[in-house]
Amino acid sequence: MTKKQTTYQQLMKLLFISEGIWWMLVLVCYAVFPFGKWGVKLLHPEMLPLWLVIPVLGVLTWFQWNWKAKVYEQYSGFGSTRMLWVKFEPVKAFLHYFLLRSTYFFIVLAMAQPVAGSRKVNGSKRVLDLVICLDISNSMNTKDMGGGQTSRLTAAKQAIGELLNQLKGERIAVVVFANDAYTQLPLTMDYGAAKLFIPDIETSMITDQGTNIGRALEQAQEQFKDTESGKAVLVITDGEDHENLWKEQVAALQKKHIELAYLGLGSPKGGLIPNNPYDASEGYKRENGVAVVSKLDKTALARMASASGSVLVVSNSAFPNIYDIAANYKNSKNKQLMKVEFNVDKNYFYIPAILALLCMICYFFLPILINPDKR
Structure with a gap:
């Protein structure tokens, strides 16, 4: 088995492990923290099923990585010029996926509009x-x-x-x-x-x-x-x-x-x-x-x-x-x-929105943050 195939398999393991940890943390937060007692709720919980797009994104990424690994192996001995269009950099590939799916995750959460407490408005x-x-x-x-x-x-x-x-x-x-x-x-x-x-x-x-x-x-x-x-x-x-x-x-x-x-x-x-x-x-x-x-x-x-x-x-x-x-x-x-004086829910949609924006910025600037493999 080639080194690049081994790297690809390790990358897939990292993908499954990271997704498992991510969703485990989401479930633990939901089950452990007393959001109800804190007055935390979602104004639009019907938006959360949009998270089901994330597994689809993971499957598409799996196929893309598999294709790139095979092409890289096939043309790895023909020089760097012919390899420009099939560069396969595992660390960058994983971070691209992680930042893109995290951006989507937080956008959906912002659309659900988490609120906690209320404030009086005249x-x-x-x-x-x-x-x-x-x-x-x-x-x-x-x-x-x-x-x-x-x-x-x-x-x-x-x-x-x-x-x-x-x-x-x-x-x-x-x-x-x-x-x-x-x-x-x-x-x-x-x-x-x-x-x-x-x-x-x-x-x-x-x-x-x-x-x-x-x-x-x-x-x-x-x-x-x-x-x-x-x-x-x-x-x-x-x-x-x-x-x-x-x-x-x-x-x-x-x-x-x-x-x-x-x-x-x-x-x-x-x-x-x-x-x-x-x-x-x-x-x-x-x-x-x-x-x-x-x-x-x-x-x-x-x-x-x-x-x-x-x-x-x-x-x-x-x-x-x-x-x-x-x-x-x-x-x-x-x-x-x-x-009139009425109570308005304190909306914290901007917190996941800011996190989504940060993930998106990191996604676009990733090539600058990580130098490509020069070997």
Whole structure:
């Protein structure tokens, strides 16, 4: 066996031993040191599987070294000129591999972003509290949405769900109303909880039927008593206000600089009001023996919106377009700038990043640091 082949075999042993020691140290550090108690964690642990590229790099290096050793042996007796392109320097070859794989190792660790502890940061954000007033009078059971296949209440709940998907950080509350009103969901930023509550809203929740938008606006203002945030109210209704008590409340909202918007649901043609929204066989609401037809009162909604300079969106779709209203709240002038203090994780990604940079610098300057074999 030639000297160069023996050197190659020793180099491969060094490769396997160094990799074994490296990963053994990684496992020992993970198992022995109480990283959890120290508050050390990774923000993106899903990056760590990228380390699996390292064994692939090792296999490719193995093939390269094997090829170079064989070529070096084959042409070793033909003089130095013909040997320039097949130089095989074991020490430099190993250090090239070690520095390159170490660079990659630390880059992946930096991408995983190790953090430990936290620090307090003072900042500010623009905040808005939004109260959604949802009409649950019996007329909202009318199926004249989406070509007569969907009730107004179902379309309203779908609109609220889409609105929640588009909001970014606003606190929301839900007030349901008919002739009376009460708070179904207090102000919260937990959109997940809101999405659980909203599908359960039914017209049977309020026995005192009718449509009293003024009472809903009054109840909505109760949510703003203990808040310094910007304030906004969205009224979702078919517009059939039988009490006409909204004017006083609209004036109160304007004095308090509370933004108001309306989403009107229903069609001009209208539809019948079912006695039981779940069983059409029970018939429809009748007065003096005549079936009651409920229509969208667009004129009343326009009058209310005009009185307060509010946004009005009218729809007869099963999935009302809520984009204009959501955009209005995102860009609302009512948003208040509030100073907040919050905790931020101390990110130490720069430590593995610096180690990766040092390894890369050593990799490029290795030919200068180690003189090539002149023999």
